[in-house]
Amino acid sequence: MRPFLSAMIVLMFAMTGGALADRPKENVEADASTRQVAITSSFTGTEILVFGTVENSVQPSPEAGTYDIIVVVEGQPVPAVVRQKSRVAGIWINTSSMHFAVVPSYYAIASTRPIDEIADKAFLDAHQIGFDHIRMVPSGASDADAAATETFRQALIRLKEQQRVYVKRDFGVTFIGRSLFRSTIALPPNVPVGPLTARVYLLKEGKLLGQYESRVGLRREGIERFIHNFAISQPLAYGLTTVLLAVAAGLAAAFAFRKPA
């Protein structure tokens, strides 16, 4: 009887996955505060709140640091060209360039602590978490050596950071309860228009426990939408309208200010 019981216990452990057999597995649920960001004529940038909860949290307190959360908000994949100037006959000219087939138009990352402390390179690469782990493949001339590619890639990241469309906040995610966490993501005034994807990763000791994905629309609304569509879909009429406006304004001013004859 005794050997049989032991075998049963061993089997139970094996089936439920170890020591914490009776506790359900952790997972993450998250969402963004806004599903639709409108770019109107008064748009000066905005913030979105990404929040969520760790299901079945065993974290004793918000500060305990049992779990790590990484929030990535990413824009549309777009082509990009990075150019490098050098001195030719005394003036600075764009002499070399590298084309990247796709890079995120916008990329914000926030985490509970620096990402290289949270997970290893293989994981970050696989999920494209962090500026250095975004897949950026040069298009066209494939003969460029790795060092040059890396230089241009670093320049792209640096320039995008300067434009505030690549943003990183190492301690940008905070737990406000045993399971509830939040993070604010800044969208600058020059944020590229197009839908955003928000990804949330839950990790513990470098192991992925769960992930969640949500979409945030980012589009022009109202008069901005009208003007932009007009300029793109009917460029001739748009150009003529601009000219008419200019000519009418010039004539109106001349009429208003004309000298009494």
Next chain:
Amino acid sequence: MTLYLPIAEMSVSVIAFLALGATVGFLSGLFGVGGGFLLAPLLTFLGIPPGVAVATSTSHVAASSVSGAMSQYRRGNVDIKLASVMLAGGVAGSYVGVAFVKMLTVRGLFELTVSLTYVIFLGVVGTIILIEGINSSRKTRTAGSASVRKPGQHGWMEHLPFKMRFPRSKLYISAVPPVVIGTFVGFISAIMGIGGGFVMIPAMIYLLRVPTVLVIGTSLFQIVFVSATATVLHAVENQTVDIVLATILIVGGVFGAQFGTMAGEKIRGEHLRVLLGALILLVAARMAVDLAIKPGDLFSLASTPGAF
């Protein structure tokens, strides 16, 4: 108060750009120029993408030259026939210019080309205007102003074909030089975002020998149409005309221009030319310095597909 620009895709201060439009308008009214040569570099300086700056600046030139053209026309100071011949070249020239902008942009050479053309043209024209202004202000102190016009003498131009009669200007010349001048002005107008008066006026005086009284009116008349054409072409080919930015600049500009004209009437012509020459040289020098000094960042980014 800020406003989001639909084409430049950025949020700007309305007050700052109204003030910019008014300042440029004031100077263009003061000197009787379109002001594009100041506006396009200043817009770039304030962070507007160079393509948008140039294209939007052409619409501002149309607005600021139309009232001048209108009053010159009413006074009968426009040679319509000559203007039309030059305009034929102007439209062709601006078409080529806009296509050229598109080609340069794809290759990442647009900013450089704009800077170089500015440095060269403004440098030459500024120097000429400055010297001429200084000389004539010296001359008026000693004697009366000398006439540059020697009627009926065109030298080598006599031998060109397609002779046409321009009764208003009392000219019987080949149509080739006006068309060539028009084409050239249309071309640089599209690239630099200017009206091109500072090239056209000397060309009309010294090459075509158009009577001085008709030069300004005919030039303005042609600038209105060339800048209008360039605006439409930029909108169609490059989608770089920002109507919201244009409106802000034009509103500031038309008011500024009226006050500039009033101020200009109080200053002697020669002094105005010296000031204008100095201003043009200043812009040229600024752009030359920017080309020569090592940029803070050797790398630049062009992420908008198709554009810059």
